[in-house]
Amino acid sequence: MRAAIIGETKVRGEVEVGGAKNASLPILAAVLVNSKNINLKRLPSLADVDEMLKLLSASGVKILRKDDIFSFSYSELKGDLSDIPSKIRASILLLGPLALKTGKAVLSYPGGCNIGKRPIDIHIQGLKKLGFTVDVEEEFIKAEFLKAPKEVNIKLPFPSVGATEHLMITSSMMSETTVCLSNCAMEPEIVDLQRFLNSMGAKIDGAGTPNIKIKGVSSFSNVDFKIMGDRIEAGTYIILSLIANGSLIINGIDRKFLNYVDFFQRIGAQVETEKSRIIVKPSKITSFKISTAPYPGFPTDLQPQTTVLACKANGNSIIMENIFENRFGHVEELIKMGAAIKRNGNIIEVKGPKKFKAARLIGKDLRETAAVTLAAIIAEGKSTIENFDILFRGYEKIAEKLQNIGVNIIL
Numbered sequence: 001m002r003a004a005i006i007g008e009t010k011v012r013g014e015v016e017v018g019g020a021k022n023a024s025l026p027i028l029a030a031v032l033v034n035s036k037n038i039n040l041k042r043l044p045s046l047a048d049v050d051e052m053l054k055l056l057s058a059s060g061v062k063i064l065r066k067d068d069i070f071s072f073s074y075s076e077l078k079g080d081l082s083d084i085p086s087k088i089r090a091s092i093l094l095l096g097p098l099a100l101k102t103g104k105a106v107l108s109y110p111g112g113c114n115i116g117k118r119p120i121d122i123h124i125q126g127l128k129k130l131g132f133t134v135d136v137e138e139e140f141i142k143a144e145f146l147k148a149p150k151e152v153n154i155k156l157p158f159p160s161v162g163a164t165e166h167l168m169i170t171s172s173m174m175s176e177t178t179v180c181l182s183n184c185a186m187e188p189e190i191v192d193l194q195r196f197l198n199s200m201g202a203k204i205d206g207a208g209t210p211n212i213k214i215k216g217v218s219s220f221s222n223v224d225f226k227i228m229g230d231r232i233e234a235g236t237y238i239i240l241s242l243i244a245n246g247s248l249i250i251n252g253i254d255r256k257f258l259n260y261v262d263f264f265q266r267i268g269a270q271v272e273t274e275k276s277r278i279i280v281k282p283s284k285i286t287s288f289k290i291s292t293a294p295y296p297g298f299p300t301d302l303q304p305q306t307t308v309l310a311c312k313a314n315g316n317s318i319i320m321e322n323i324f325e326n327r328f329g330h331v332e333e334l335i336k337m338g339a340a341i342k343r344n345g346n347i348i349e350v351k352g353p354k355k356f357k358a359a360r361l362i363g364k365d366l367r368e369t370a371a372v373t374l375a376a377i378i379a380e381g382k383s384t385i386e387n388f389d390i391l392f393r394g395y396e397k398i399a400e401k402l403q404n405i406g407v408n409i410i411l
């Protein structure tokens, strides 16, 4: 889908963030642990969420929707989902739980954004330690559950968000087993997953720290659960407000998830947080140095948008991408608009401040498309963005929300 954006917009008004994509996907995978009634609130309307719902439904989960509440339950599960192509990387989170429930699971190899190699070795090694055999055959991945260990320690070689979640969900229902995970990812979405599993009766402790202990249980109870707000969506709107010299109020996000606000304040942003909203005022941004890192470091999911901010900052900025080696698709597009960016491996040097002029832009991965959209909103003239619908994977009602804060966007 192509979008046209008429630039030089000074955004103003209020925007409400949706439920977090990166909390919703593992929480949906965790639905498999419990056949009873699960009610989820604030599940965002996103293409990636729809993909996960499709996989759950194919495995036998009954999904009902009433207003903004999604209900899940099942009586029997099917483990072979190999006939469904997986468009999202998070589909891998279904492997352990499905294999445990059905004995053997087969999934098509996980897809997702093309931003680097994205191997799944940490998931596979972890499942093997939990008593599974795992085989990757061409475009399929198979797991079979053999025998539960009594106690197992698993040290992750890298704090992978997905692997931490996958092993937490799988271990939570291994009633004979106690699992100690170390070097875990500490993202707030993992804390939300723990909150969800524990509210159904799981025994998990430590999410949000590098060490997570899971004592498996044999049964789970009904639950009503509300998903946390999306901190990456919130951060994207903060950056939009800053580059567009705007005044925005961003609602629906708990301030405790916003550890990146300090960084924006340090470089001159007038950003204040209240309990569940963010207030951004017109600001003068100075150049900066930033490296992406696992939480509590600066999120890689805000790196492309932050590159646009660097183009507007006063002076030369340096941005280092340490999580996904290929997450620089936006750079070429921003250069078309007049940005001065030099890339050297995983580091870019950005000369600011630069004025953008409209261009014909191409959306690549989700966050890169977000970055070029931000740039088009402030550019002089009318830009077009090919593949704009990539944004529907991770930004709920994006066109509508942008229109509400003054952006002239035509789909």
Ligand code: UD1
Residues within 6 Å of the ligand: 021, 022, 023, 025, 089, 090, 116, 117, 118, 119, 120, 121, 122, 123, 124, 158, 159, 160, 161, 162, 163, 185, 300, 301, 323, 324, 325
């Ligand atoms: C999650 C987020 C994604 C975010 C990323 C990093 C979801 C649905 N997605 O992705 O938005 O950009 O965290 O914050 O929550 N790795 C391996 N082997 C593995 C697993 C990962 O080498 O088995 C590497 C990856 O290639 C990458 C790094 O570890 O370089 C981080 O990946 P990971 O934390 O697993 O990210 P995801 O869970 O895929």
